[in-house]
Amino acid sequence: MIKRRGFKALAAFAAAAFLLVGCSSTDGGGSDTSSSDSTGGSGGGDVTIGATFPILDQFLQTVADAMQSKADELGVTLNVVAADEQTDTQLGQVENFIAQGVDAILVIPVDTDAAGPMTQAAQDAGVPLVYVNRKPSDLPAGVPYVGSDSLYAGTVEMQALAEMAGGEGNVVILIGDPANEAAVQRTQGCKDVVDENPGMTVTKEQAGNWYREEGQNIMENWIQSGDDIKVVCANNDEMALGAINAIKAAGISLGADGILVGGVDATSDALASMEAGELSVTVFQDAAGQGAGGVDAAMTLIGGGIVDDYVDIPYQLVTPDNMADFQ
Amino acid sequence: MSTTTNAPAEAPSSTAARFNLGAFAKKYLIVLILIGLVILLTILTDGAFIKTQNLINVIRQVSAIGIIAAGMVFVIITLGIDLSVGSIVAMSAVVGASLAQTADAAVIKFPGLDVPVIVAVLAGLAVGAGAGFVNGFLITKFKIAPFIATLGMMTAGRGAAYIFSNGRPISTLKDGYNWIGQGSLLGVPVPILLFAIVVLIASVMLNRTRFGRYTYAIGGNEQAARVSGINIDRVKLGIYVFIGTLAGLAGLVLSARIGSGNPTLGTGLELDVIAATVIGGTSFAGGIGTIWGSVVGALIIGSINNGLDLLNVSPFWQQVVKGLIIVVAIIIDERKNR
DSSP states (O other): OHHHHHHHHHHHHHHHHHHHHHHHTTTOSOOOOOOBOOOOOSTTTTOEEEEEESOOOHHHHHHHHHHHHHHHHHTOEEEEEEOTTOHHHHHHHHHHHHHHTOSEEEEOOSOTTSOHHHHHHHHHHTOOEEEESSOOSSOOTTOOEEEOOHHHHHHHHHHHHHHHTTTEEEEEEEESOTTSHHHHHHHHHHHHHHHHOTEEEEEEEEEOTTOHHHHHHHHHHHHHTTOOEEEEEESSHHHHHHHHHHHHHTTOOBSTTSBEEEOSSOOHHHHHHHHTTOOOBEEEOOHHHHHHHHHHHHHHHHTTOOOOSEEEOOOEEEOTTTGGGGO | OOSOOOOOTTSOOTTTTSOOHHHHHHHTHHHHHHHHHHHHHHHHTTTTTTSHHHHHHHHHHTHHHHHHHHHHHHHHHTTOOOOOHHHHHHHHHHHHHHTSBOTTOSSOSSTTOOOOHHHHHHHHHHHHHHHHHHHHHHHHHSOOOHHHHHHHHHHHHHHHHHHHHTTSOEEOBOHHHHHHHHOEETTEEHHHHHHHHHHHHHHHHHHHSHHHHHHHHHHHOHHHHHHTTOOHHHHHHHHHHHHHHHHHHHHHHHHHHHTEEOTTTTTTHHHHHHHHHHHTTOOTTSSOOOHHHHHHHHHHHHHHHHHHHHTTOOHHHHHHHHHHHHHHHHHHHHHTTO
């Protein structure tokens, strides 16, 4: 029996330990998914650019694809790695790029507040560095950021929804990962517009962490809470599509006669939903423009040129009126 | 600790002839905790929580967790663990969805391929069973600790799901496939029906078959089980194939529910599954655990998620409250064993 009890204590300890480990590695260990290092062009194979991504989800994969095709077009070698959302893994990848002697580095930072050491490492080594898609909070002059303004995305999304709703009704917000700058800014944009409309109120807000399934669960729960919901302002299309599933399943109509749903990203699934008359609004973030813009900025820096500190790749509002341009 | 310990739960004591209210309350304490939670949430939400449709939502939302937890009971009873179930969900989801796309999907994984939905379902289950077999093989033949073997599968499996789907959701699926997650049969949502069937099968397996008795025996004392002639490797291999298959089923349910095979599906799901199992009284000391307990555990997790949404608790506080309730539930439940 004594042996058994010791075992129990050990097991309890192991349980605590694995919960901790499990939490910190939900998305797998620090594997470098060196997805593409194909040398597309044969001519100027001398120039190599390293790009590190936090993770390659649908959107960022599009950015990576655009970088690759731009690199192929210019005859440049591109090495893409992903950091599994780990800040320290990404710093290691930047250090590895420097050690490999790449000519420039593109970074989509895991954590916008923890980019300083990467910037420092590149500057110390004299390697040009360009941030893409996510803007570091601490960015010295001469290190360009190629991206789009998240606050603007939330603002135009909600403006279009408010107009369709006639400036009246309850608004619920599906937030992405609440620790993420884009989620915070898009949510702020949503709220700013609601505040400008005296007939509108934000009644509920919850984090769906960018996932369709979580957006669907939350919306199902909200529908049961008895709120008279008029507008769903989602931080991205995946959560908006989840909310649409929940609304349809509850037998409520979508659009101006029922609930208006908006998202951001203009993914192919979102555009298909809009075509079916379900999604009212989305905002196109120009993933391809960001990827190509990042490579362009890097090439300019390699050639000794000067790049603006902020290269704006503008968001574009997508409604049923102009969706054909984005399909 | 005192020197007198409680008798093993499964051995009926000679004085158990008359009904013992204290013992009954002890055994079903976790059910009382669930009932208390339901009453509390009903009061706090002005009755919105207890509405039939809301309760159906709660159960449907935890169907995937509950389905896998039924397998996790077997795993944890034998002192194992399976961290890979969330990644197996993703693999099964993308494979199942890829075989169930309609011809008018914007991006088609296998253009021109049109197979019956049952093929997609069997493929998803096979992916789960296969991944479970690899886990079991590593654990029994290479003697790798379950924690490590399934950690490897968790990492590699998620990567495989991304590779298969190019990091993009596989969408626009056939109605027959979506039915698994969105449809209902005789008024009961299909995910809940599948959850119930799995619970029934797992209960029979654990309580009424030799496989179940061996599972308890291995968890109680692996050495004694070995000496008594049980083929431990074969039982363990069977257990990991079983939970893998259940994770495959959960992947089909989740992808059908959102109408899309998404490689991010099931991220972090393993923790909810383990929490449901442990809240349900399955012990990390091995040898102890019930299927119905894991069902109650899953319902507690679902009730917390749902109730906090209804109450519009801030996302940061949701995590804190959820963690506290899980730990408190286990502390209360553990006290019955002292």
